[in-house]
Amino acid sequence: MSKAILITGASTGLGAETARLLAPGNDIYVHYNSSADAAQQVSADVEQAEGKAYLMQADLTTDDGCRALVQSVFEKTDKLDVLFNNAGGLIRRTPANACDWSLMQEVFTLNTFSTMMMTSLCIPLLEKGDDPCVINNSSLATRHGAPTATIYGAAKGAINSFTMGAAKELAPKIRVNAVAPGVILTPFHDKVTTPEQLELWQENTPLKRHGHAMNIAMAIKFIIENDFITGETIDINGGLFMR
Numbered sequence: 001m002s003k004a005i006l007i008t009g010a011s012t013g014l015g016a017e018t019a020r021l022l023a024p025g026n027d028i029y030v031h032y033n034s035s036a037d038a039a040q041q042v043s044a045d046v047e048q049a050e051g052k053a054y055l056m057q058a059d060l061t062t063d064d065g066c067r068a069l070v071q072s073v074f075e076k077t078d079k080l081d082v083l084f085n086n087a088g089g090l091i092r093r094t095p096a097n098a099c100d101w102s103l104m105q106e107v108f109t110l111n112t113f114s115t116m117m118m119t120s121l122c123i124p125l126l127e128k129g130d131d132p133c134v135i136n137n138s139s140l141a142t143r144h145g146a147p148t149a150t151i152y153g154a155a156k157g158a159i160n161s162f163t164m165g166a167a168k169e170l171a172p173k174i175r176v177n178a179v180a181p182g183v184i185l186t187p188f189h190d191k192v193t194t195p196e197q198l199e200l201w202q203e204n205t206p207l208k209r210h211g212h213a214m215n216i217a218m219a220i221k222f223i224i225e226n227d228f229i230t231g232e233t234i235d236i237n238g239g240l241f242m243r
C-alpha cells in the first residue's frame with residue numbers, strides 16, 4: 001500500500017537521497033527551505049521513480065513555519081505514515097569556551113525545536129497512518145564528544161532523549177526512532193568542515209572511508225520496514241564510534 005512520507009530538508013543531502021529511495025509507489029512530501037531549484041529536481045526524480053511528489057517550502061526555525069508546513073500537508077492528506085525529521089545543520093564551529101547566545105539559539109531551534117514541534121504537530125496525522133513512524137536525524141556528535149561542535153552535539157543529544165520519551169508516550173501506535181550518521185559526504189560539510197578535517201576523520205575510521213547519503217537512506221528504509229524497532233538511535237558511521 002502506498003505510504004505518505006514527509007521528509008523535512010529534502011532538497012539536498014540525506015533528505016534528498018531518502019526521498020529518491022522511498023519514491024516508488026509512495027507519496028513523498030518534499031520539504032525545503034531555501035534550495036528551491038534543488039528541491040524541484042528532487043520532486044522530478046521522485047515522479048520519475050513512479051512516486052507522487054508534493055513540494056513544500058517552510059522555514060522550520062519558527063513556530064509559524066512548522067505550523068504552516070503541517071497545515072500544507074493536512075490540505076493534501078488525512079494521514080501520514082512516516083515523518084523523517086531530517087532538516088538541520090551545524091551552522092558554524094565554535095570552541096566550548098566561546099559559546100554565543102544567538103548561535104546556541106539558532107542551533108537548538110533548527111535541530112531540536114523543529115524536530116520536537118514537527119513531531120507534536122504531526123501526531124494527529126500519524127495516528128491515522130499504517131504502522132506510522134517518526135525518524136529523527138541525530139548525529140555521531142552525540143556519541144563521543146565533537147570538539148568545535150559541542151553546541152550542535154548537545155542539540156542532537158536532546159533529540160536522542162526526545163526520541164526515547166516520545167517512543168514510550170506514543171507507543172503502541174506510533175514508533176519513534178533516530179539515526180546517528182557519522183561523516184557523510186553531503187553539502188553539510190561544504191559549509192563547516194575543512195578538507196584536512198575530512199582527511200583526519202577518514203584516517204580514524206576503521207572502514208577508511210566516509211559514508212554516502214544512500215547509507216543513511218537505507219537505514220531509514222530499514223526502520224520504516226521493521227515494525228519492532230522503537231526508541232532506538234541507530235549508528236551508521238563506518239566504525240568511527242562503537243558501543
Ligand SMILES: NC(=O)c1ccc[n+]([C@@H]2O[C@H](COP(=O)([O-])OP(=O)(O)OC[C@H]3O[C@@H](n4cnc5c(N)ncnc54)[C@H](OP(=O)(O)O)[C@@H]3O)[C@@H](O)[C@H]2O)c1
Binds near residue numbers: 015139189
Ligand atoms: N552529513 C553529515 O555528515 C551528517 C552527520 C550527522 C548528522 N547529519 C544531519 O543530517 C541532516 C541532513 O544533513 P545533510 O548532511 O543532508 O546536510 P544538507 O545537505 O546541508 O541538508 C540540510 C537540509 O536542512 C534544510 N534546512 C536548513 N535550514 C533550514 C531551515 N531553517 N528550515 C528548514 N529546513 C532547513 C536544508 O534546506 P534548504 O537547503 O532548502 O534550505 C537542507 O534540505 C541534518 O540534520 C544534519 O545535522 C549530517
